[in-house]
Amino acid sequence: MNAEIRPGNHAGTREILTVSELNRVVAGILERSLAMVRVEGELSNVVRAASGHWYFSLKDPGAQVRCVMFRGKARHVDFVPREGDRVEVLAFATLYEARGEFQLNVEAMRRAGAGDLYRRFLELKERLQKEGLFDATRKRALPAAPAAIGVVTSPQAAALRDVLTTLRRRAPAIPVVVYPTQVQGADAPAQIVAAIGRAAARRDCDVLLVVRGGGSIEDLWSFNDERVARAIAACPLPVVVGVGHETDFTIADFVADLRAPTPTAAAELVAPDRRELARGAHRLAQRLRAAMLRALDRAGQRLDTGTRLLRPPSAQWRDRARRVAALAQRLAAAGNAQRLRRSAALERLAARLRAPRADLARQRLAALERRLAAAGREALAWRARRVDSAAAALALVSPQAVLDRGYAIVTGEDGTVLRDAALARTGEQVSVRLAHGSIDAAVTAVRPEQG
Template structure:
């Protein structure tokens, strides 16, 4: 019996499986588990059901086209080929297509990215900017072909002929479309100044509109400092660009209507305001005229000399009253001052001495009690016309003989 190497056996099994039509291009339904995507871009996971498990690998060349992010627990249908990994002797499904079961991959990708960007705050109302009332220049990011550009131009020029439209031509679907649209938005945001931006395209399937669901486009819109109107598809079409835009228009034509004012409506408003201003000015003029007539009919305007004489007489009366009041006040103050002077004179020491009294001091200190001196002390008596020196011979208190 021949003896084979492990490599020979694994190679034989690989060739055997490759020749089995059932294992080539088959589809497998199952639940994803152990999903992992490496920096290389390759994805490794397991498909399982209630009874079994199948190892799977999806290389970067296929994984890069996934519209959604595979997650553990997700029910999917994987398409590919069963083969053997010779090094480990393990058979696995080499996946070249992967679809979520029960919903399309685009719908799932839409919800996943919407949830992610919403959590990042890109759809917050606080980020929204108001549209300018009278834009002079509008940047348009769309395809140069098709009806979208013509509709925007036609409606804008009809409503506001002076507005200038600047086109940044882009591819609106297919590979590379999202990057072009994002660059167009950045161009008007950073390089070419405009007052408002319209980014959009005509209607189509979800796949046709998908470029406006791509993350680069949504982030460019959210970061744009210029007010931006999204105009993607028809009224029933919604993209993530609509959630990030400052204003969402149901159609490109409506975007033009939102971007510029209606000249006829502005004219009506100006005429209405002019009429209001004219009426208000007339009312104000009439009011001022009535006030002027009232002043002209007043006595001061009709008989100025008489009014002046009355005012002069009133002034003389007030001056006389002021003089009388001042004179009376001066007399009162003078009388009070005399009373104070009399009181001051009554308690003046010199006046006391003049009435026969004297002041006794000892060594220049006032003596007010017999206890302040001793027998034989020298004292000084101050009288009204001079002073005397004396010696204490005796002390007699009150009540003593």
């Protein structure tokens, strides 16, 4: 189903979509509008299902995305992915319609990074991208029917043979001009730049192919050279780069007007084919087959999800039996508790309805009178004991008690107590207080205490 929803034109919408239809439309939009992308990240939540499909998430410090790699693609991975591995995947974005979840359908996976070379690759890529050398606005369209095709590569390379074979098969009437150069080694970048410059100066072709066969990142490093990238960007001819295999990417790929996955594919892109209609039908059949395979893979994914969620009927019945038994126990306990509460309430009501007994009331009243009298006597005795104790303590510290034991208190003329004989003066009038009364006297002699 094709449905188009335009902002601000809700009145023109022909029908209301179901959730399934909406998800199908969004999935189609994603698959048609977003080309295959290469994504790097850290693996998490890795699950290898019994069906052979792989389910995992790719994450970085700021985000994560769910991924699926179907069995047919996963068996070509040359290592076992584990939690925390940093990987690079080639994938296309889609929507898992059953749950409405955005995910990546992974076509290929490899370990991320290749040491210092890979770091230099990323730094140069970022710098040239900021300069605008990768912008789509500067890309030029290829000629529909080129008068001549130029090829920059090594004369001994297998890539040249593949290109010539493909061009001879597809367009034998179009002449091919080869601009020989080294494609590997320390001198290769300068020679590649010179070959592109010769093609640009001579103008004896309408489109230029820069090709090389596959290899390691070190083998392809000449095409990550900044000089080569700037020469491709400055070339007045449309440039198609076909270096390495489908999963290999170089700086030259990003700068070129068109990137081909292989040298053969580069030749196919520039050479028209009289059998293109037949091949177009074949491509449609392949797309249909791929769509069917994707539908089958999605069905398998749904089956995997359902298998993980579905439990055997026997386990469900056992759970229900346990729940019924637990409910029966709770019901029985609640019934017993309710009976006990009602029985206690009836007993309390019965006790309140019985006639009071006067003899028991008189006995309780007499007991209370005896307890009250005893408590009063005990309280009076306790308070008397406290008064006696306080009086005895007061008598111990009273000056009168000291005088009663025969001591006297002598005060001077100014009324201060004389505690030291050295403080008295001869002839001074003093007052002597005894236990009973006092005596006025005069000091006739002072005898200080001898050491």
